[in-house]
Amino acid sequence: MRVLAMGCHPDDLEILCYGTLAKLAKRGDDVIISTIANGSMGDMVIPPKELAKIRHREATAAAKVIGAQEYIGVGIDDLALNPEDDEQIRRVTEVIRYARPDFIICHGADGYLDYHSDHNYAAEMTFTASFNATIPHYETKSPVHPVIAPLYYMHPTGPRPDFYITDYVDITDTLELKLEAFACHKSQFSWLGEHIGDSSLLDDVRDQARVHGKSCRCQYAEAFQRCTQAYRMTANRLLP
Numbered sequence: 001m002r003v004l005a006m007g008c009h010p011d012d013l014e015i016l017c018y019g020t021l022a023k024l025a026k027r028g029d030d031v032i033i034s035t036i037a038n039g040s041m042g043d044m045v046i047p048p049k050e051l052a053k054i055r056h057r058e059a060t061a062a063a064k065v066i067g068a069q070e071y072i073g074v075g076i077d078d079l080a081l082n083p084e085d086d087e088q089i090r091r092v093t094e095v096i097r098y099a100r101p102d103f104i105i106c107h108g109a110d111g112y113l114d115y116h117s118d119h120n121y122a123a124e125m126t127f128t129a130s131f132n133a134t135i136p137h138y139e140t141k142s143p144v145h146p147v148i149a150p151l152y153y154m155h156p157t158g159p160r161p162d163f164y165i166t167d168y169v170d171i172t173d174t175l176e177l178k179l180e181a182f183a184c185h186k187s188q189f190s191w192l193g194e195h196i197g198d199s200s201l202l203d204d205v206r207d208q209a210r211v212h213g214k215s216c217r218c219q220y221a222e223a224f225q226r227c228t229q230a231y232r233m234t235a236n237r238l239l240p
């Protein structure tokens with residue numbers, strides 16, 4: 001199978017679904033990783049353009065840790081994501097067509113808002129682009145994608161009782177790879193400490209996996225909500 005993980009900023013996927021992606025890669029699936037935003041605003045001091053390059057390198061290194069095929073940065077500046085901007089939607093659509101996914105893991109969930117507006121815009125953009133990718137007269141470089149891709153929305157950071165979980169993935173055997181991949185994002189450890197006062201990120205990521213694990217009776221897990229819109233469902237389980 002081919003799987004596209006479409007995140008917002010470099011590091012979001014590592015926090016929310018990399019255990020699952022590592023497991024998919026281990027079972028022999030082609031895993032393509034992409035982020036819509038370039039992470040340019042994620043530091044107190046480093047200028048945005050310079051930081052975007054650093055974060056691209058960090059995301060590329062993280063993708064290698066779990067054996068993903070490729071990391072593709074869509075490259076839109078942080079805080080500039082706009083689901084109404086057709087040029088941006090085409091850029092996301094092109095990545096989806098290039099990746100040819102059987103399903104997509106992304107931000108979102110019906111009627112749900114995450115703490116960072118970029119995440120919400122990324123969710124909407126992925127939904128729109130994954131439909132547009134199937135429209136023959138909506139032109140981008142790569143050929144039209146034949147499938148309206150099933151979507152799995154990642155459970156966000158923190159306890160969110162309003163996020164309805166439909167699927168868990170047992171990541172007990174890939175947790176260490178997930179943490180190793182997340183640790184590639186060295187630039188973010190001081191930023192998140194200074195900006196949101198969180199100085200124990202690796203522990204937090206492990207703790208969230210433990211909480212999800214308790215809910216589904218394994219040691220560590222990641223949680224998802226399956227998109228139930230028309231034509232997004234299949235009769236098979238796609239997650240590992």
Ligand SMILES: [Zn+2]
Nearest residue numbers: 008009012116
């Ligand atoms: Zn983010």
